[in-house]
Amino acid sequence: MQEIVTFDNVGLRYGTGKEVLSDISFTLYPGSFYFLTGNSGAGKTSLLKLLYLAQRPSRGLIKLFGTDAVTLTRDRMPGFRRRIGVVFQDFRLVPHLSAYDNIALPLRVSGMSEKDLDAPVREMLDWVGLADRASARPATLSGGEQQRVAIARAVISRPEILVADEPTGNVDPEMALRLLKLFESMNALGTTVVVATHDVHLLARIPEAHMMRLFRGKLADPTGVLRHPPKPEARNPDDVLPSFPPKDASDYFRQGPDGS
């Protein structure tokens, strides 16, 4: 299977400071689920920034969708970014836009007409349980609600890669589980999911997921499994997929998080 992301000996430093990431090498395959763990300050967010093209590495090679992302020109960046959904640690919702408009943002950016985007946005609002909060601005939403808006915004355009930075950091355990189900649903539809978290309980929920552990800016990979993870086709999808996400993608967004 063609790898979707390849990091080869990547290093990152901000300005003239010391490297926050060193010698990072790994490969991500399409349709796989990855957890990125590590203590605070280990470099998880920095690594994700490289992944969703918010930073260029100081050294090394990054290939995204088979293309060298390090030398990618600015005019080609938007096309790549539209293929990656991001749930930011701090949500980054646009404060003067309603929940509806925040979720609709990726579709508007991609040029979808207002007529065409209304249905998916409303379905997504319904799916994350915020149908009645569509017109609410972020400042009036709770932390958990903001997080759900951020997640809905990240997944609405059906990205090929979904990157989530501490997505369960501000929610209760029940909501964390629902969000994880959501990511699994996306993964079941073929999206490569990368979730950065230091919540060990979360890791146990998806035993099939690959683990990447960062320690002081380096990928702890003593066995070499992270560098060369087992290819996804080796796994039995039925073992991975929970019963919640429908197999048919067209029905996917019409169901609630609990499958109702």
Added chain:
Amino acid sequence: MLGFFGISRAERRLIPDTRLAGPMPWVIAIMIFLTILAVAAGLSLRSGASAINAQLSGRVTVQILAGDSDARDEQLAAVERALDASPLVARRDTLSDEELQQLLTPWLGGDILDDAITVPAMIDVDIAGPMTTQTLQELRNLIVAVSPDARLDPHGQWLQPIFDLLLSLQFLALFLVILLSVATAAIVVLTVRGALNTHGPTIGVMHLLGSTDVQVARLFQRRVALDALFGSLLGSGLAALALYLLSRQIDGLGAGLLDSGQLDWLDLLVLVLVPLSGIILATIVARLTVVIALRKTL
């Protein structure tokens, strides 16, 4: 639904209108007002210079300064014959005694033509073809041959400093227009840069979601274009009122030279183009400012 600049109503909300508007429409109104006045002044000076040039520069006054009136009349008749026979002359008009009297009375009082003072005879001559140094010299030779006391007074000679002044004023008007355009562009740059800083987080999110620089620029250029449209309409209205009042005052003076500075329909078209150019300039500058600023980001 797509609207102005191909931006949907929902997309417009990405950048709140109120934060960008501020004083820019009013400043642009002032700039457009001043620019229209400068352009109108320049065009009026050009029109006036052309009219004066057409009326006077091809004209020469011949003065016959004989010692007594008999000699003067003889030389006058000889000069008239010479002028009538010359192909250099398109028209000549000898001033009558009454006309001379009228001309001199304000300075020398009445009855001078009856007294001992011999007043020079004067002939207005319109040159056929363009006035050149060679033409003037040939005409001078022709007249001096029959009237040694005659003196040629080409109008273009004493008008030259006036033409030079008018030309300088036209260049000054052009310079003012350039300065005002640069100032308008600078205001747009500063305003857009401020707005970019204010909306930096929103733009950052848009970029990470796959927005292109042009998509972001369109939001700003639309806002700036609307501000410029408002400012241009206001500035143009005020300038039109000012020019109308000035033209009324000039009409009231009934002065020939001032009348010659009237604007024709082509000039008015140029004036109409000023606010349009202002809107286009502001829009282009806004777009370039955004695109150049965003190029510095990843």
